[in-house]
Amino acid sequence: MTLHREGYTIMAVTAIVLLLINAGINYLLPDGYWIPRITLIASIIVFLLVVQFFRVPSRVVHKSDTQIVAPCDGRVVVIEEVVETEYFKGPRRQISIFMSPLNVHINWNPISGVIQYFKYHPGLYLVAWHPKSSTDNERTTVVIRNKEGIDVLFRQIAGAAARRIRWYVKEGDKVEQSTEMGFIKFGSRVDIFVPLDADIKVNLQDKTVGSITVLAELKA
Structure with missing residues (x-):
């Protein structure tokens, strides 16, 4: 191991x-x-x-320009339309994955492209399933633009126990889907924001396998 x-x-x-x-x-x-x-x-x-x-974990991945893969292991706890206020400032589909202490806590890039935006936010340490943890907790915001010009945003969010977020990317980096981008220690969650017309491939309570499970399919 x-x-x-x-x-x-x-x-x-x-x-x-x-x-x-x-x-x-x-x-x-x-x-x-x-x-x-x-x-x-x-x-x-x-x-x-x-x-x-x-x-x-040792995993065999299949890369796709149109598919968004899970950036972490865990369980899908949110699928809903929201207004994303930090970067898009408009409606997007949010998919949230809760990571328990028993999950692998590596974070992977959900899609290939170029990092258009990165920001670290210090904050609180509410429990990961709290509705305000996405906006009030310590977190990072990462936006990847694929070769079709579509932006996908995801956040590493600290929880009550997870107070150590690590990231290995910065603005301008070219990243490959399913490659490692960071780590969250001791349980938390990751939020992914995709276009409204993306075809969602998971349901609430589904278990995800980071770098493998397809969360959504982007429209060309």
Whole structure:
């Protein structure tokens, strides 16, 4: 299993803390007590949970100029027409994907093109499913323009536990669909805004596989 570089420090710190806890309990309690054994088992479980969070999946992707793929693993929690006020300043179809702590938390580019707009917004840490998390939470806004001149906007949104958003793109970058663009640590959500005439390919509560699941088909 390959592990993501964003997790190296957290995994190392977690391992050190757990080792110190176990060493302390073994020193303070005499041999034969059940507490050291329970602590060791719990520590192993905690460490494995942290490790699995930073796993990097191996996936075979199929790239398309007209299809928008899911930028993350998770579950579709919103499909609705909204007014996007930051960049488009007009109506768009919003698709929101909630990422649980058990999901892979790498973020991928949903379409190929050029980054037309990027902005980081400091903010609050409301729970990811809160209606105002899309506008009030810490977040990034990324707009990719494909070769047909169609703009697709997506946001990495921090949640109550996810307070570390990472991104690896900037304005002017040429990006390829299904390539890595960032990482959100410990659960959150991603919003995608597509044209109203895009053909939506997912339903509410559908599970998405980042870089693979097709969310929508763009009109030529």
